[in-house]
Amino acid sequence: MNAGSGRTSARPDHRLIAELVEPGSRLLDIGCGDGALLELLAREKSVDGRGIEISQEGVNASVRRGLSVIQGDADTDLADYPEAAFDYVVLSQTLPAIRDPRGVLLELLRIGRIAIVSIPNFGHWRNRLHLLTRGRMPAPRGSGEPWYATPQIRPCTIKDFVMLCRELGIAIDRRTQVDSRGRVRRFSGTGRFANLFGEQAVFVLSARSSRTPASGTKRG
Amino acid sequence: MPESATARVHEQVGLSVELGHETPLELDCGISLGPFTLAYQTYGTLNAERSNAVLLCHALTGDQFVVGPHPVTGKPGWWELMVGPGRPFDTDRYFVICSNALGGCMGTTGPKEINPETGRPWGLDFPVITIRDMVKAQAMLLDHLGIEQLFCISGGSMGGMQALQWVASYPERCYTAVPIACAAKHSAQNIALNEVGRQAIMADPEWREGRYQELGTNPAGGLAVARMAAHISYLSEPALQRKFGRTLQDRSNVTYGFDADFQVESYLRHQGQSFVERFDANSYLYITRAIDYFDLAADYEGVLANAFRGAETRFCVISFTSDWLYPTPENRAIVRALAAVAANVSFVEVVSDKGHDAFLLDEPDMFETLRGFLSGAAARRGLGGP
Incomplete structure (x- = not known):
């Protein structure tokens, strides 16, 4: 790999994902942006990584870094991949931008053994307070994007996501939160505190042996 | 570089070699061609491990003179912007080979050359050739040059088709492949x-x-x-x-x-x-005609992905937004087929209004993409910097 110079510390959720991944594994990063996570994983975990990114600027930046990334759309292009092609499939902060999160979640666990999904938690107390006191949609922190311009077309809370996994028969093997200062927080119990104080959550998912039969995961 | 007794320097067209003496080239049309001449040029130096060779395949009307001046026209070579010291195909780092395609007219055996059986120009007696025949001939050239595996096989347009055929025919001989502005089959249009x-x-x-x-x-x-x-x-x-x-x-x-x-x-x-x-x-x-006949999937039960199954080659596919000869969806079909066998593939669509010929022109996004892709692959292959 090309070792970049002047690197700043990795994003907290990237750091968290890197800790979850076995060295030398095969990994697909969906919505890989400029390839920062793939580069981190290649450098520190010798991961054989691939990426899909919807923006051409992101793809170009990634390929220039020597990463294997294609321009594509999670909603339509995952069907191209064969079953169990990867050890891990990562969906980092991309879920709210997807038209069919349900279908994509099932696809993740068809093409990968383990899915690692990180989401921004819309149920964080700051968002709740914003909506309660100002009566306007909270914008993702730092983005300043108004509601009509944000790529996050389907924001959800940690609880929403947990419920969806339950409905789809997906096992949550691990759940970790990052708070507003980027610190990793593990909340025990029912998840109420997590849903209130976790700004981001990282889930490790696998397919339950008894999967809902109606889920129809085979495509293409 | 080993030069056999048959290699000679043609006064006009540079290097050429006579191949297929013992084993003729078995063409797709059923005819055996041999011996035949392949004219080629090389740029840069083959390293001791013989691991830094790049084979570039020219398009329909191109030839082996990737870098000029061209012996007939005196003009720069067709990929002068891409090949040379410090260029994406860096000749300080890679050993670049380009041969005139079988059926061509710059020294390689084709309809213009003399048919040894009649002593007259082949003309229409020349057998109809295919992209796969061209690739087979190139593989024989590599055998002659003592190169087991290419670091990269690349080309644009018909050259990209040859790159695809190379991986399908000889996957283990292609460490990376860069098909540019091409398609896995020629469309009706x-x-x-x-x-x-x-x-x-x-x-x-x-x-x-x-x-x-x-x-x-x-x-x-x-x-x-x-x-x-x-x-x-x-x-x-x-x-x-x-x-x-x-x-x-x-x-x-x-x-x-x-x-x-x-x-x-x-x-x-x-x-x-x-x-x-x-x-x-x-x-x-x-x-x-060779381009018309090209339909890679047809040789693999109609499933393009099967052409690449098991290949460990790292791919970089590049298309251009305004190319209507080999538009992005055709290039993307290659990417999809590669994804279907979980092959290692990068894909970049370069924004350009210059049409299909963009691959021959000054397109900084293409250069940067290739530079990044090749550098990453070269590090993995153990090729040092220049």
Whole structure:
């Protein structure tokens, strides 16, 4: 790999994902942006990584870094991949931008053994307070994007996501939160505190042996 | 580089080698061709491990002179911007090879060369060749040069088709593959365009059923028209508009005649005229036919992905937004097939209004993409920096 110079510390959720991944594994990063996570994983975990990114600027930046990334759309292009092609499939902060999160979640666990999904938690107390006191949609922190311009077309809370996994028969093997200062927080119990104080959550998912039969995961 | 006794330096066309003495080239049409000559050029130095070789495949009307000056035209080579010290195919780092395609007319055996059985030019007696035949011939050249595995196989247009065929035929010999602005099969529209070119040549009374060399005629008119028609397909509507618009050629009013009133006409006529000085009409027939016949999936039960199954080659596919000859969806079909076998693939669509020919032009996004891709792969392959 090309070792970049002047690197700043990795994003907290990237750091968290890197800790979850076995060295030398095969990994697909969906919505890989400029390839920062793939580069981190290649450098520190010798991961054989691939990426899909919807923006051409992101793809170009990634390929220039020597990463294997294609321009594509999670909603339509995952069907191209064969079953169990990867050890891990990562969906980092991309879920709210997807038209069919349900279908994509099932696809993740068809093409990968383990899915690692990180989401921004819309149920964080700051968002709740914003909506309660100002009566306007909270914008993702730092983005300043108004509601009509944000790529996050389907924001959800940690609880929403947990419920969806339950409905789809997906096992949550691990759940970790990052708070507003980027610190990793593990909340025990029912998840109420997590849903209130976790700004981001990282889930490790696998397919339950008894999967809902109606889920129809085979495509293409 | 081992030079066998058969290798010789042609006074005009550089290096060439006679291949297929013991084992002839078994063509797809069923004919055995051998011995045959392959003309080629090399740039840079082969390393001791023989691991830094790059084979570049030229397009329909290209040749082995990737870097100029071209021996016939004196112009720069067709990929001068891509190949050389510090260029994406860095000749300080890689050993770059390019051979004139089988059926071509720059020293490789083709319809223009003498048929040893008759002592006369092959003409239409030359067997119809395919992209796979071209690739087989190149593989024999690599055997001759003692190169087991290429660091990279690349090319644009027909050159990209050859790159795809290379991985399908010899996956273990291709460490990386960079097909640019191409397709895994030739579309109906493209076959139609090629047919217009061939009909223009064959309608020229000087073509003489392909025997014009012996009869001392020259179907230059037909070949020029073929080139003009094809050349339009290499550009784009916006590029033509930007370059020419409706501007008149050295005149302030239309002449109410059929002279080249418009600049775009004058430009096309010039393209046609300069082309016939360096290209052979029968070669044009044969090579366009080879492109028409190309349908990689057809050799693999109609499933393109099967052509790449098991290949460990790292791919970088590049397309251009304004290319309507091999548009992005055709390139993406290759990417999808590669994804279907979980192959290692990068794909970049470069934004350009220059049409299909963008792959030959100054496109910084293409250069940067290739630089990044090749550097990453070179580090993995253990090729040091320049």
